[in-house]
Amino acid sequence: MHTLILSISFSVVVSIFLKLARAGKIQVDQAIAVNYATAAALSVWLLRPPLDTLFEQPPAVWLILGLLGVLLPTVFLVMAAAVRRAGIVRSDTAQRLSLILPILAAFLVFHEVLSGRKAFGIALALCALACLLARPRANGARLPARAMAHQEEPQESAARGWAVLLGVWAGYGCIDILFKQMARIGAGFTGSLLLSFVLAGLLMCLWLLFRRTRWDARSLASGILLGGLNFGNIYFYIRAHQTFPDNPTLVFAAMNIGVISIGTLVGAGVFRERLSPLNMLGIGLALGAIVLLFPR
Template identity: 60%
Template sequence: MYTLILSIASSVAVSVLLKLARKHDLQVDQAIAVNYVVAASLCLLLLRPQPAALLASGTSWWVLAALGVLLPTIFLAMAGAVRHAGIVLSDAAQRLSLFLPLIASFLIFNETLSGAKLGGIAVALVALACLLYRPGGKAGSGETGKTIFFLLAVWVGYGTIDILFKQMAKSGAAFSSSLFASFVLAGILIFGYLIARRSVWTRRNVVAGVILGLLNFSNIYFYIRAHQVFPENPTLVFSAMNIGVISAGTLVGAGFFKEKLRWVNALGIALAIAAIVILIPR
């Protein structure tokens, strides 16, 4: 069970680090760039990918290229969501993104649509609407628009990334090799962006990037290990991970950072957990 706890803690800790970035004057783009160096190195060391296998003719290079672009882009969107919407709503939006690959499984991968899955998707969409709900604020402030934009970007972005990894798996590529290649491509892209901007590096941003990379990879690694520890019960891993992140994110965001939730947003959190429960295979 410690693998699940560590994966959940790492996921929430990423949001906490992004939350603290502005307070400590950290350049998030530099931290994200270093993060991919650390994550790729750990992936190579611990997951033993076989990058040469990707040179096979069946490799979907367009999928890898898309992942290379989306990974750093959506990471930046997550940072924006945490900054404008807070940890609670950002983590919930990220976890609700799992329903996009579920929809894709029916439309793209030709899986059967059951009543329970359809009900789970419906509840998830209502939950998302509750999370995005913002009553009219100050005219022209633009804050409401930014909050909705970043939360939607997180939802669509992480869901699309999941779909792309499923597409890679369908093409026969090993997850570890695809993950390593995606980290490398994402790192090249964001480092190129920073070089083009002539970004001035600081030690604190590099240190933050190392910590971010450790947390980011730990989230992935311990999630994989949890599936290996509970090979006969993937439902436990699925439900515990998603419900755990939403619950822990709520406790940390509302408890430690004093993030205020409107009743409709709190309803969205509850509905998000309910949607995940509905989708647990019986």
């Protein structure tokens, strides 16, 4: 269980980093590129994958690596586009609702047995997700006409951004499924993890070069910290799947629900974000869902 707790903790800290990065004027795309290089270096240093046989992977593994290498940086870019077009709240909601895809895959692809206890736990998890994502609406009646006029454009942009929101939803869901597939490789996953980081980093750097990015030293340096956090998040996430090989639903649900529950508490305690009674109910439901999904 400690692997799952560590993965959730690293993921929450990554979210805090990204939140602070905006205020610190850090170019997140540059930090993301360095993040993959740092994660690759940590993979070599800490995991010590067999470099002499690194490229001797079965065709099925190369398919997983290729998809991860493309999806990891691409979903980041799609997420950035979704935030611009549809706003942070809708984009974050699409990311969290991606939980539906790996849960379906747990039964359709990984052949997990659906019991009544698990079915109730999944239903409880989805209810918790809905409660946690609920945010109080601002009172539009108190806004002057000029402010209301300025709000119309973002709302219209959000309506046109359904395609990128769908990309966020499908992209994050597919990445979760692919990491579960990587966990099934066994001891050979260390080399596969290294290759996925290298490929994602190369594609991200090519994207930045194509855009003729003006490099920022502070943003590049911050990518080292982000890489360490992201490495811990992904490594322990895969280890959690290996710890519970017959219960992928637990890992999928606990990861998503755990991250947003702790993130909600951190947002309220550190960033003074408003926490509604519905959000508190969501945290309680999330704990109940994890207890039900946890194997006896």
